[in-house]
Amino acid sequence: MGVSLKDVAQRAGVSIKTVSNVVNNYPHVTPQMRAKVQQAIDELGYRPNLTARHLRKGRTGIIAFAVPELGNPYFAELAGAIIDAAAQHDYTVLVDHTAGLRERELLVCQEFRSHVIDGLILSPIHLETADLVARQETSPLVLLGEREYEAPYDQIAIDNVAAAREAVRHLVGLGRRRIAFLGSRTDRERQPAHLRLRGWREELVAAGLEPAETLIVATDGYGRSDGAAAMSALLD
Known part of the structure; x- marks a missing residue:
C-alpha cells in the first residue's frame, strides 16, 4: 500500500484537509503549518495520486x-x-x-x-x-x-505561398538563376505542393526570371527517398 493523506496527517498531527490544502498548494495555509506537513510528506515519501486528482x-x-x-x-x-x-x-x-x-x-x-x-x-x-x-x-x-x-x-498552418517565395528570394539573392522545384503533385489544387509551386513561380517572375517547367519534378511523397529520387531525375 502507498502512503496516503491519512498517513501524512497522522504523522504531522493535523487533519486530512490540512494535508490536502498543502499538497494542492492552497494559499491560506500558514508557513509553519506548511513546513510541518511538508516534513511529514518528506519523511513518509508521500506522492500524490495524479490519476485520482485528474478524475476529480x-x-x-x-x-x-x-x-x-x-x-x-x-x-x-x-x-x-x-x-x-x-x-x-x-x-x-x-x-x-x-x-x-x-x-x-x-x-x-x-x-x-x-x-x-x-x-x-x-x-x-x-x-x-x-x-x-x-x-x-x-x-x-x-x-x-x-x-x-x-x-x-x-x-x-503556415503560409505556403509566402514561404516558397521567401526561399526563392533567398536563392536569387545568392545569385542563383536556375532554381528547381521538387515535390509538385497532380492531386488537389489547394494542397501545400500547389501553393508552394505558386510561390516559386510568383517570386521568379518578380525577380525577372522565367519559371522553367523542365525544373519542376513531381514526387509521390515528401520522404527523404522521394527527394533523393527527384533530385536524381533532375540531374539526369
Whole structure:
C-alpha cells in the first residue's frame, strides 16, 4: 500500500484537509503549518495520486498527438516541443503513429476513446473535410498541416505561398538563376505542393526570371527517398 493523506496527517498531527490544502498548494495555509506537513510528506515519501486528482477535476491529464512519420526529424522535434509545453500544465502526451494511412487517421480521429484523452493534436495526410464533419468524438481536436478543411476545428498552418517565395528570394539573392522545384503533385489544387509551386513561380517572375517547367519534378511523397529520387531525375 502507498502512503496516503491519512498517513501524512497522522504523522504531522493535523487533519486530512490540512494535508490536502498543502499538497494542492492552497494559499491560506500558514508557513509553519506548511513546513510541518511538508516534513511529514518528506519523511513518509508521500506522492500524490495524479490519476485520482485528474478524475476529480473531470480530465485524464493525457493529450494524444498523432503523426504520419515518427522517424521524420520535423515530427520528432514537434513532439518534443508539445511534450515540453504540456508538462508545464501537468499533461502527459500520448504519441501515436498513423504512417499516413487513411484508415489509421480515421481510427485516431473518429474512434479514439474520448474518455482516455482530454484532447487530440493530429497531423493528417489523407483525411477529407467530410471525415472531420462526421466526427462523433467529443474531445477537442487541433489539426496541423497545410491542407485546408472546412470543418469546425482549429488548425495550425503556415503560409505556403509566402514561404516558397521567401526561399526563392533567398536563392536569387545568392545569385542563383536556375532554381528547381521538387515535390509538385497532380492531386488537389489547394494542397501545400500547389501553393508552394505558386510561390516559386510568383517570386521568379518578380525577380525577372522565367519559371522553367523542365525544373519542376513531381514526387509521390515528401520522404527523404522521394527527394533523393527527384533530385536524381533532375540531374539526369
